[in-house]
Amino acid sequence: MSTATLTGLSTGTWTIDPTHTEVGFVARHLMVTKVRGSFTEVAGTVVVADSLADSTAEVTIKTASVATGTADRDAHLRSGDFFDSDAHPDMTFRSTSFDGDTLVGDLTIKGVTKPVTLDVEFGGVATDPWGNEKAAFEASGEIDRTEWGLTWNANLEKGGVLVSEKIKLVIDVQLAKQA
Template identity: 65%
Template sequence: MSTTALETQLPAGTWTVDPSHTEVGFVARHLMVSKVRGYFKDVTGTVEVAEDITKSVVDVTAQIASVETGSADRDGHLKSADFFDAENFPVMTFKSTAFDGETLTGDLTIKDVTKPVTFDVDFGGVGQDPWGNTKAGFEATATVNRKDWGLTWNAAVEGGGVLVSDKITINIDVQLAKQA
């Protein structure tokens, strides 16, 4: 979508993440033959939409302890020092550095390691909920190497390969609420 079309549909101002209608998820290969999906249940953030949409700023935080994969054992392992080390690094953050209407680039910080990530963005539109609140929706996807953030735990499996892929896909489906 062109930045001009996005600017005409998305009013400038402060927008907040609507946590009950937002999912910050990830997908990893398990045993290199199947996919495991997870998400962070506790996500907060703001988007400062500028009149010039390319000057908009995104600032999002996910609580590591809120990770959910459908397996309590796996969730516990992800929270442990083998992966996210939630006790010592309780949050993951993303702060944007550039937006062109189709891609969002910013600094992703996990375990106090900050690396740039670029998301492909799809604008879902703007609408009113039944209570008169203005909402906007976006989907964003990026692929990263988890080792770039020190998430290096793995185990070799019989026949070759490893238990967890290095390549992780981040999928975000976010609904924003316009602040008065």
């Protein structure tokens, strides 16, 4: 994707609109079903530069805001077995490159920073009824959770594990242009 295909996206600082943004994930449970979750507290900024390659994104996600629809599972994810939300309340993402199709950056979880690559799709730009300029992006990728120290698991009697190591990331972001 070239800069020309980001029609309407103006330079400047954009902030994440948390009420219209979802940072989600999908894991396999028992190696046969998918469990979906998301984080309800997300904040960050995107600075769109004249040259798309010079644009940056910084995102902070509150690990205690993890939500899968099951209170016991959410509590387990917040525990030391996974995110250890008391000791590590935030996970962060800082971009290192963006070409319009691919966003590369450093993801930090539990004090461990590793590079991740996300495929990006530009959704467009619109003005809401109150005159605010908004932009939307979708991003997706896959990580191995064990690389960040998220290693808890249980072996299954007939082989396999309870929770997949590979986690799909599914992100829908709405940005608001700052004046």
